[in-house]
Amino acid sequence: MRLPRLAQEAAWSYLFLLPFLVTLGVFFAYAFVRTVYFSFTDYNLFAAPNWVGLKNYLDLFRERLFLTALRNSVIFAAVVTVGQTLLALALAVALNQKIRGITAFRSLYYMPSITSSVVITLIFMWLFQRTGAINYLVTLASRYGPAVLTFAGLAALLQGLQVSWERWRGLPARPLDPALLVVSLLVGGALTWALWATYLPAPAAVAERQINWLNTRGRWPAGWGAPVPLEAIMILNTWTTAPTFMLLFLAGLQDVPREFYEAAAVDGATGWTVFRRITLPHLQPVVFLVLTLGLIGTLQMFDQVAILGDQAPLEATVTLAYYVYHGVFPPGALPQVGLAAAAAVFLAVLTLVVVLVQRLVLRAE
Amino acid sequence: MAHTTPHPVAVPTPAEGLAHPDPAWLARRRWARAGLVYTTLLVLSILFMGPLLFATLSSLKDQPTEWPPRLDPPQLSPRYWVGAYRLGKEGGGSGWFGSFEPGSTLRMELTYRVPPGQAEAPIGVQVPRRVPGAGAGAVRTGPFASEVAAVSPVEVVRRVEQEDGVALTFRFTVHNASADVAVDRVPLDVTIPRGYRLLEATLPPNREERRGQVHSWNNIAGGLIPYVFYNYHRVFSENYSRSTGRNLFLTWIGNSFLLAALKVLATLAFASLAGYTLARMDFPGKQALFVFMLFSMMLPPQVIFISNYLVLRDGIFGLSRLWGGGSLLNTFTGLVVSGLVGASAVFIMRQFFLSLPRELEESARIDGATPWQTFSRVILPLARPALGALTIMTFQGAWNDFFWPMVVLTAPQDKYTLTVGLLSFRRTYGVAFDWGPILAGAVVSALPIVILFVIFQRYFIEGISFSGLKG
Numbered sequence: 001m002r003l004p005r006l007a008q009e010a011a012w013s014y015l016f017l018l019p020f021l022v023t024l025g026v027f028f029a030y031a032f033v034r035t036v037y038f039s040f041t042d043y044n045l046f047a048a049p050n051w052v053g054l055k056n057y058l059d060l061f062r063e064r065l066f067l068t069a070l071r072n073s074v075i076f077a078a079v080v081t082v083g084q085t086l087l088a089l090a091l092a093v094a095l096n097q098k099i100r101g102i103t104a105f106r107s108l109y110y111m112p113s114i115t116s117s118v119v120i121t122l123i124f125m126w127l128f129q130r131t132g133a134i135n136y137l138v139t140l141a142s143r144y145g146p147a148v149l150t151f152a153g154l155a156a157l158l159q160g161l162q163v164s165w166e167r168w169r170g171l172p173a174r175p176l177d178p179a180l181l182v183v184s185l186l187v188g189g190a191l192t193w194a195l196w197a198t199y200l201p202a203p204a205a206v207a208e209r210q211i212n213w214l215n216t217r218g219r220w221p222a223g224w225g226a227p228v229p230l231e232a233i234m235i236l237n238t239w240t241t242a243p244t245f246m247l248l249f250l251a252g253l254q255d256v257p258r259e260f261y262e263a264a265a266v267d268g269a270t271g272w273t274v275f276r277r278i279t280l281p282h283l284q285p286v287v288f289l290v291l292t293l294g295l296i297g298t299l300q301m302f303d304q305v306a307i308l309g310d311q312a313p314l315e316a317t318v319t320l321a322y323y324v325y326h327g328v329f330p331p332g333a334l335p336q337v338g339l340a341a342a343a344a345v346f347l348a349v350l351t352l353v354v355v356l357v358q359r360l361v362l363r364a365e
Numbered sequence: 366m367a368h369t370t371p372h373p374v375a376v377p378t379p380a381e382g383l384a385h386p387d388p389a390w391l392a393r394r395r396w397a398r399a400g401l402v403y404t405t406l407l408v409l410s411i412l413f414m415g416p417l418l419f420a421t422l423s424s425l426k427d428q429p430t431e432w433p434p435r436l437d438p439p440q441l442s443p444r445y446w447v448g449a450y451r452l453g454k455e456g457g458g459s460g461w462f463g464s465f466e467p468g469s470t471l472r473m474e475l476t477y478r479v480p481p482g483q484a485e486a487p488i489g490v491q492v493p494r495r496v497p498g499a500g501a502g503a504v505r506t507g508p509f510a511s512e513v514a515a516v517s518p519v520e521v522v523r524r525v526e527q528e529d530g531v532a533l534t535f536r537f538t539v540h541n542a543s544a545d546v547a548v549d550r551v552p553l554d555v556t557i558p559r560g561y562r563l564l565e566a567t568l569p570p571n572r573e574e575r576r577g578q579v580h581s582w583n584n585i586a587g588g589l590i591p592y593v594f595y596n597y598h599r600v601f602s603e604n605y606s607r608s609t610g611r612n613l614f615l616t617w618i619g620n621s622f623l624l625a626a627l628k629v630l631a632t633l634a635f636a637s638l639a640g641y642t643l644a645r646m647d648f649p650g651k652q653a654l655f656v657f658m659l660f661s662m663m664l665p666p667q668v669i670f671i672s673n674y675l676v677l678r679d680g681i682f683g684l685s686r687l688w689g690g691g692s693l694l695n696t697f698t699g700l701v702v703s704g705l706v707g708a709s710a711v712f713i714m715r716q717f718f719l720s721l722p723r724e725l726e727e728s729a730r731i732d733g734a735t736p737w738q739t740f741s742r743v744i745l746p747l748a749r750p751a752l753g754a755l756t757i758m759t760f761q762g763a764w765n766d767f768f769w770p771m772v773v774l775t776a777p778q779d780k781y782t783l784t785v786g787l788l789s790f791r792r793t794y795g796v797a798f799d800w801g802p803i804l805a806g807a808v809v810s811a812l813p814i815v816i817l818f819v820i821f822q823r824y825f826i827e828g829i830s831f832s833g834l835k836g
Binding site: 006009010012013014016017019020021022023024026027028029030031032034035038045091094095097099102105107108109110111112114115116117118119122123124125126127129130131132133136139171177178179180181182208210239243247296299300302303306307309311321322324325328329337340341344345347348351352355 | 765
C-alpha cells in the first residue's frame with residue numbers, strides 16, 4: 001500500500017531534515033531549556049541541582065560583577081553600534097563610485113572582517129602596548145597637533161577666498177569644490193611647513209605619551225566614562241565590523257533609482273541635501289537591519305575579553321557573555337552554574353527585546 | 366548650502382554641466398574629483414590594511430615593541446642575508462638552515478668607530494649559555510653552544526682614520542671544538558668599551574644590553590631563514606608537546622585543517638538537504654521550525670554552552686559509552702558532533718533554493734522521481750555556485766572559531782586548534798612581553814584565510830549579503 005502523497009512528502013522531509021533536527025534539538029532546544037532550568041537551581045557542575053526558585057535572579061542584581069558586566073555590555077553595544085553604522089555608511093557612500101579599481105579597494109577594506117577575532121585581538125593588544133604604535137601615534141598627534149590645526153585653518157581660509165573669487169567671476173563654485181580644495185590643501189600645506197620651520201617650537205620638545213591602555217582601571221572621561229580597556233576593544237570592534245556593514249549599505253545604495261539623483265540635480269540640489277532627502281530615506285530599511293545586526297553582534301562580545309585575559313582587570317572588560325562563561329569556569333573557585341544560567345537567560349531576553357523592537361519599528365513604517 | 370558636506374565625493378551630479386557650459390572648467394573639476402576620490406580610497410586603505418601590514422612587518426623584528434616603532438628591520442637588508450647564509454654554511458648547515466657541526470668554524474667581522482681622543486681598546490667576545498626566549502623553549506636542556514664553542518683571539522684586521530674617529534675592524538672565529546656534538550644555536554655576546562659605535566657587521570646584533578655596552582646575538586649560525594624569519598622559526602621550533610614530543614604549532618595547524626574540513630563536509634551534505642527541504646517541500650511544523658531556526662541564529666553561544674558542555678562531558682546521554690568511549694570533552698568527535706549543521710548554513714541554502722525556478726523539479730516529479738532522486742540528480746548540480754560559497758564560508762567560520770573549541774579542548778595541548786593555541790601563546794610569551802612569536806603565530810594563522818579570500822573574494826562577499834538578510 002502506498003502512502004498518500006502529502007504524508008509521503010512529509011516523511012521524506014523529516015528524513016532530509018534529520019541531521020539538522022537532531023543538532024538543533026540536542027544542541028540548541030534542549031540546551032536552551034536546560035539553561036532556563038539551571039537558572040532556577042544551585043547547580044555547580046558536580047553535585048545534583050536543587051531547586052531554588054527565583055533566588056539566582058534576585059542575587060544577580062546584587063552581584064557587583066554582574067552589574068559591571070551589564071553596564072559594560074550596554075555601553076559597548078551602544079557606542080560600537082552607532083560608531084560602526086556611521087563609519088560603514090560613510091565608507092559605502094565614499095565607495096559607491098563608478099571608477100577604475102574600486103573593487104580592489106573594496107576587497108582591501110574587507111580584509112579585517114575575514115581575519116579571526118583571535119588574530120585581530122592579538123594584533124590590537126600589541127598595538128595598544130605601552131610602547132606600541134597607538135601611543136606613538138598619540139605622541140605624534142600631540143607633537144604635530146598645533147601644525148595640523150594651523151594647516152586646517154589656513155586651508156579653510158584659502159578655500160573661502162577662492163570660492164568667493166570664483167563666485168564673483170560668476171562660476172557656480174561650491175564650498176568644497178574639489179579643484180579649489182586641492183589648491184587650498186597644497187598651498188595650506190606649504191605655508192604650514194614654512195611657518196613650522198621658521199616660527200613654531202621644535203616638536204621634540206613635547207613629551208612622549210605612553211598611555212596605559214590595557215592594564216588599568218582608569219576611565220575616560222575620568223569618573224563617568226567607560227573603562228579604558230573597554231574603549232580599546234570598542235576601537236578594535238568598530239574597525240573590524242564596519243567593512244561588513246559597508247557591504248550591506250553598498251547593496252542598498254545600488255538599489256536607489258538613478259532618476260532620483262538626476263531629478264535632484266536638475267532642481268539644483270547638491271551634496272548634503274541629496275544625501276539627506278534621497279539617499280537616507282531609501283536606505284532606511286538597511287539602516288534598521290544594520291543597527292539590529294550590530295546590537296545582536298555587540299551584545300555577544302566575548303572573544304576579545306577572553307583573549308585579553310589577565311592583561312586587563314576583569315571589571316574593566318567583563319561583558320554579559322563573558323560573565324556567563326566566568327560563572328561556569330571561575331579560576332580557582334566553585335562554579336556557580338545557577339547564577340551564570342540566570343545571566344545567560346537575561347542576555348537571551350535582552351537580545352530578543354532588541355529584535356522585537358526592530359520588528360515593531362519596521363511594521364510601524 | 367551646508368558648509369560641512371561630509372561626503373564631497375558622494376553623489377554623482379550629472380547635471381553639474383547644466384549650470385556652466387565652460388568645458389575647461391568642467392574638465393578641471395572632473396580631474397580634481399577623481400584625485401580626491403582616490404586619495405580618500407588610499408587613506409582608507411591605510412586605515413584598514415595598515416595595522417595588518419604593520420603587524421606582519423613587525424613580526425620580523427627582534428623587538429616588535431621597540432620605541433619609537435620603526436619599519437626598517439635589519440632582517441630586510443640583503444647584505445645581512447649574505448652574512449647569515451655564509452655563516453649558516455660555515456657552521457656545516459645548508460645556508461638556508463644553519464647548524465654548528467663538530468669541527469666547523471664561524472668567521473665574524475665587526476667594525477666599530479672609536480670616538481676621537483679615546484684610547485683604542487679591544488672588544489671581548491663570549492658564547493653565553495642562554496636558552497631561547499620565554500615560553501616552552503625556556504625549559505630545554507643542552508647541549509649548549511657554550512659547552513663546545515672555542516672563541517679565537519680577537520684581531521684587528523683594518524684601521525681607518527675618519528673625520529669623526531677611527532674605524533676599527535675586528536675579526537674572530539667561533540670553532541666547534543667537540544668531537545661529536547652538533548648544536549643548532551650559537552648565541553654571542555660582545556662587550557665593547559664605552560663610546561664605541563657599531564658601523565658594520567657580518568650579522569647585526571639582535572639587541573643591546575647594559576646601556577649599549579654589550580651587543581648580543583641570538584644565533585649566529587642559524588642560516589638565512591631563521592635569521593630573517595626569526596620569530597617564525599621560534600614559533601615552530603620552540604613549542605613541543607610535553608606528553609608526546611610532537612611539534613605543537615604544526616599539530617595545531619593540522620588540527621584546524623582537519624576540523625575545518627570535517628565541518629565543511631558535514632555542512633555541505635546536511636545543510637543543503639535541510640535548506641532544500643525548508644525551501645521546497647511541505648511538512649507539518651515547517652513554519653515553526655523556520656522561526657525556531659531564526660531564533661537559534663540570534664542567541665549568543667554563551668547562552669547554551671552550559672548544557673552542551675555537560676552533554677559532551679557525559680558522552681551524549683551516555684551514548685558514546687556504547688562504542689567504548691567515555692567523555693567527549695577534549696575529543697574532535699565531540700567538537701564535530703556538537704556543530705554538525707549550523708543554522709545559518711541551512712538558512713543560506715534555503716535562500717538559494719528559493720531563488721531557483723520550480724519547473725525543473727516539477728518535471729522530474731512528473732517523471733516519477735523520488736524526492737531523493739530529484740535532490741541528488743536535478744537540484745545539487747544546479748547548486749554548485751551556492752555550495753562553493755558555503756564551502757568557503759564554513760571553512761572560514763570553522764578556522765576562526767574560538768569560543769567552543771576553547772571550552773571543549775583544554776588538555777593536552779596536542780588537541781588545540783590554532784586559535785586556542787594562539788591564546789596559549791598569549792599566555793606563555795605574553796607574560797614576558799615577548800611579542801615576536803605571538804605576532805608571527807597570528808600572521809601564520811591568518812594566512813590560509815587571506816589566501817582563500819584573494820582567490821574566492823566573490824564567494825565571501827556573496828555570503829555576507831546572504832547572511833545579512835537574516836534577523
